[in-house]
Amino acid sequence: MYEKQIEQLIILQQVDDEILVLEDDIKKAPLELSGLEVQMTEFAERRLQIDERIDLLKSQQKKLAVEIEDDASRIKKSKNKLMLVSNTREHQAMMREMDSLEKLNRMREEEQVAVTEELARQNEATESLTEEMSGVKGQYDTLKTTLDQRLDEAHKRLEALVRKRKKACKVVPPPILGRYEFIRERMENPVIVPVTEGVCHGCHIMIPPQIFNDLQKGQQILSCPNCQRLIHWQQGEVVYGEITD
Numbered sequence: 001m002y003e004k005q006i007e008q009l010i011i012l013q014q015v016d017d018e019i020l021v022l023e024d025d026i027k028k029a030p031l032e033l034s035g036l037e038v039q040m041t042e043f044a045e046r047r048l049q050i051d052e053r054i055d056l057l058k059s060q061q062k063k064l065a066v067e068i069e070d071d072a073s074r075i076k077k078s079k080n081k082l083m084l085v086s087n088t089r090e091h092q093a094m095m096r097e098m099d100s101l102e103k104l105n106r107m108r109e110e111e112q113v114a115v116t117e118e119l120a121r122q123n124e125a126t127e128s129l130t131e132e133m134s135g136v137k138g139q140y141d142t143l144k145t146t147l148d149q150r151l152d153e154a155h156k157r158l159e160a161l162v163r164k165r166k167k168a169c170k171v172v173p174p175p176i177l178g179r180y181e182f183i184r185e186r187m188e189n190p191v192i193v194p195v196t197e198g199v200c201h202g203c204h205i206m207i208p209p210q211i212f213n214d215l216q217k218g219q220q221i222l223s224c225p226n227c228q229r230l231i232h233w234q235q236g237e238v239v240y241g242e243i244t245d
Contacts, residue, residue, distance in 0.1 A: 005173070006232045009180060026155070040137065054126070061116065078094060195207060196234050
């Protein structure tokens with residue numbers, strides 16, 4: 001019965017260690033996506049800024065086209081009027097008006113060219129950003145799919161380990177199980193360790209001869225007087241309790 005309890009305690013320790021690893025993985029797994037999610041959020045913000053810029057440029061382009069067309073119409077009318085002018089004073093006034101209109105028209109045409117060039121640059125930026133977004137989205141989707149599979153497998157394994165833990169706990173007497181839980185909450189792993197040649201493998205200190213003698217009798221589960229871990233006597237290389245479902 002003593003050996004069975006020791007075996008189950010070791011199994012319990014192995015199970016608890018794996019449960020800790022799985023719970024940590026399950027907790028940290030979603031963080032693997034966070035970096036890509038931040039990138040996609042930044043992409044969306046940049047895309048919104050570019051779209052707003054493009055809308056503004058298109059509006060400006062449309063307004064300039066109307067203004068240039070109006071200028072051309074006014075210049076044409078001024079030229080027609082110029083042909084009807086009969087005196088020098090009116091002729092000079094009409095020439096000044098036409099010069100102003102043509103100058104304004106040239107400025108608007110130059111602005112129109114600049115707007116068209118900037119619009120082309122923004123469209124190129126949109127294409128580049130779309131391609132970059134597509135690459136990151138592909139990475140995200142792939143990682144999320146594999147992550148979902150990993151989490152599903154981790155949860156199933158965790159359920160199996162919880163069942164195995166309950167089974168092991170039934171074999172260990174409540175007082176010993178209570179000591180095990182108490183030590184595990186307050187000390188670094190492992191909780192139960194072997195003793196070989198009188199030395200505790202938990203603190204690596206030799207235990208008193210009398211306790212070592214009692215340990216070799218295999219009649220009760222003892223604790224190391226130095227580190228308080230549960231101890232068992234190990235002759236040679238004896239391994240208890242492989243974790244199996």
